[in-house]
Amino acid sequence: MRLAMLLAWMAVPLLFAFYHFGPGQDAVSNDLAGTQLRQASLELKDGNWNVADAACTEALASLKSDDRTVEQRIRLERAKARMLSQQLPAAYDDLTSLLGELESQKDADPQLLAETQSAMASAEYYVTWLMRLEGEPRENWELEIEASRQRYRMLYEQAKSAGDDDAANEYAENVEAAVRLARMDLTDLEALDLPSQCKSCCSGNCNCKCKKPGKKPGGKKKSEDARGASSGPPADGKGS
Secondary structure: OHHHHHHHHHHHHHHHHHHHHOHHHHHHHHHHHHHHHHHHHHHHHHOOHHHHHHHHHHHHHHOOOOOHHHHHHHHHHHHHHHHHOOOHHHHHHHHHHHHHHHHOOOOOOHHHHHHHHHHHHHHHHHHHHHHHHOOOOHHHHHHHHHHHHHHHHHHHHHHHHOOOHHHHHHHHHHHHHHHHHHHOOHHHHHOOOOOHHHOOHHHOOOOOOOOOOOOOOOOOOOOHHHHHHHHOOOOOOOOO
């Protein structure tokens, strides 16, 4: 009896060591990832996009969870931060990869999928803006803006069916913004202030879809359509 108790007592530190260096390490890593993700969320709210990007990257590196949705959520938040920190090409590539993964996943989280589709629509919207400024032929940029419009239209219909009138109205405005951007005369587009999401690309720092500097915006010529496209969808795709 005493021997059994002694063996049981000796096994306690061994079990603790097993947990600490095995599953316990994963728990510590996941706690760290959670802290980094919370930090990223705060930085996003404060507009510190580059810091949020770095925090999301650190969270992904620390994460040991088998929960695929958690990893995908962090990737989405990082893509949003990158779009807002003038890293449109990187955000576009990240969202393309994430969206393809979610759409092929039968058990994908519906809310996460919708948010990713919305962010992708915004990325396509801004890429269209850049392609038009760079003089790309219509058959090239029209593919992007039509994809953006269709995504916003689908999200509008989903929100309407769910009875979320506020979201439906915002998506409807984004549909209209995409249509205006496609129809706008290039001269009017050049007269608008360049969206912050596009500025890095038009400074010659882009290595994706906008390799040469865009044309300088002209004066402050405004029209009803120009005003709508100037506001444009934000990086998370909600509202305009």
